[in-house]
Amino acid sequence: MPHTLPSFDDILAAAARIAPHAHTTPVLHSRELDELAGCSLFFKAEPLQRSGAFKFRGACNAVWSLPEADARRGVVTHSSGNHGGALALAARTRGIPCHVVVPEGAVAAKLASIQRYGATIHRCAPTQAAREAACARVQAETGAQLIHPFTHPAVIAGQGTAILELHNSHGAFDAVMTPVGGGGLSTGTAIATARVAPDCRIYAAEPTGADDTARSLVAGRRVDAFTPDTICDGLRTLVGEPNFAALRQHGVQVLVADDAETISAMRLLWQCLKLVVEPSSALVLAALLKHRGRFAGQRVGLVLSGGNVDLDALPWGPA
C-alpha cells in the first residue's frame, strides 16, 4: 500500500465530508483539574463522538471517500476495538457491507459495538501476521476495500478534524496533546496543528508499557521489537511507518506515563469532568500531570480519545 500522507486540505475536505454524519463534540474544562495541573486544560470530549471514540471521524471519511463501485463491495479492517466499531457504523451510514477481523482478547464492550453496528466479525489470533492474513483472505473473497486503522490517508485526514475543531473553538494553545498508538490521531493532529497554529507545541502521550514511538524517536528510526504490556488497550500497536515519519517531521514530542498514573488520571476525569473515558484517553492527563513543569501557566488542548470501557471491570477496586 502506498504510504502517502494527507495534506491540510485533505483534513478540511474530511471535515466537510463527515459533517452530515459525525458530531461536533463538546470541549470540557474543570477548574479543579486546572488547579491540579497548574495550567488551563481544554478537553475535546471524543467519548461523545458517535461509536464512542474519535475513530468514527477517520472511518467515516474513508467510507465516504470511496467511489461508488468500490463502496458497493464493502470495507474490511482489523481492529482490537474502536476502529472496528467505528468502521462498522460508518459503513452503515452508507449502507455498505463491513468486515472486521478481531484478535482474541479484545474488550467485550468494543466487540459488542462492532456486532451491534451490523459488521461481520472474523476472529483471529492476536498477532499482526494473523490479522493481516485474515484481512487478505476477506479482501480476496469479497473484493472489500481495506481501511487500515491508522496508515490509510483518509483515516488520518478524518482524525485530524478533532484537533481542527478544538483549535477553532478554543484556539491560541501553547501546546496540544493526544495519545499515540498506531499514530492516526497524532499524525492528523500534527498536520492540522502545524498549519493552523505553527507556534503550538505538539505532544503525544504513550504508555510506558508500549513506548515504541518514544524509543523510535530516540533511535531515529522505527523500532519494531515490541511486546506491549499496558492497560491502554487502544494503544497496544506499533506506530505506523508513515505516521512515524510525520511525527518526526513535525517535531512531535512523546511523553510517557505508566498504568498506575493512567488509572489515577482516569478516576480524576470521571470525577471532575463526569465523562466516562477509557484508559487510552486518561493517559494524556497522566502524561500532562507527570510533566506539568513544561506546561505551567499555559493553555493546553487535549484530545480524550474514547469512552468504551467494560463497566464491570473498572481498574480501581472498591474502597
Next chain:
Amino acid sequence: MPHTLPSFDDILAAAARIAPHAHTTPVLHSRELDELAGCSLFFKAEPLQRSGAFKFRGACNAVWSLPEADARRGVVTHSSGNHGGALALAARTRGIPCHVVVPEGAVAAKLASIQRYGATIHRCAPTQAAREAACARVQAETGAQLIHPFTHPAVIAGQGTAILELHNSHGAFDAVMTPVGGGGLSTGTAIATARVAPDCRIYAAEPTGADDTARSLVAGRRVDAFTPDTICDGLRTLVGEPNFAALRQHGVQVLVADDAETISAMRLLWQCLKLVVEPSSALVLAALLKHRGRFAGQRVGLVLSGGNVDLDALPWGPA
C-alpha cells in the same frame, strides 16, 4: 417563610443573572437508547453543570439576587449533598461566607465538594427537625440568609433555567421529565414549560421508596408520613408545600421506578452517553423505560440532574 412561587419572568431574569457564572450544558442523545425506548430522547446533561449538578443554577440565582447588605452576612442552608456544594460554590462566586448544615450519612463525594468550595460545615442528626434547628442557630449567630434547597422562590426560578435551555435548543417536545425530591427542579420545569410549550406534557420521576409526591397527588393533599428508602440519595426529601401546589396546578404526572430499575438505567446512561450520572438522574430514564408505552414515537426532553457519585461504591458489582 412566605411560600411564594416564581413567575415565568423570574425564570427569564434568573437565566440572565446566572449567565456569567453557570454553564449552558450540552444536550446528549443516543440512537441506542432511542431504539430501546421507542422514542426520541434529549438529555440535558446537568452533570456537566458547575458543581456537577443543576443545583448550581438555583443557588447561584439566590446568591446573586441578595441585596449587598444581606449578601455580606453570608448564606446558610441544610443539604445532604448537591445543594450544599452548589451554594458553597455560588457564594464563592460572590465572595461571601457560606454555612452548610449536613446530616450524618451524606455521600462522601458531595461532602468533599462542600469543603472544597470553602463552606463552613455544621454536622447534625439526619432528621428534618435537627436540620432546621441547626440552620436557625447559624442564622441567629451570623445573620446569614437561609437559602432553602427547594422552596426558595429564587432557587426554583434558577432551576427552571435548565428546561428553558432545553426547550430553546431542541424544542417541540411532546413531553418533558425531571426527577422530583423536594420539587425545586420539577416546579421550575413546570412553570417554564407551561409558558413556552403549553401542549407539552410534564412528568416527574420519583423512586418507589420515596414516592410521597405520587401518593400526595392521589390523596389530593401533601402526605407527610415518610420514611425514605432508596438509592437516590438526592430524592430522600418530602416534596415542599409550594412545590406540591405548583405541581398540582400544572397537572404534572408522577411516574415511579424502583432502585433495581434505576441501577440498570444508570449503567445504560454511563455506557451509551459516556456520562457519569448519579442514581437520582438515572431514575428519569428508568421511569421512562418502565412506562414507555406513553411515549411511543414521541420527542421527550429529560433533565439528568447530577453526576456526583462515589466511584468506589458503584451500585453494580463486578461481573
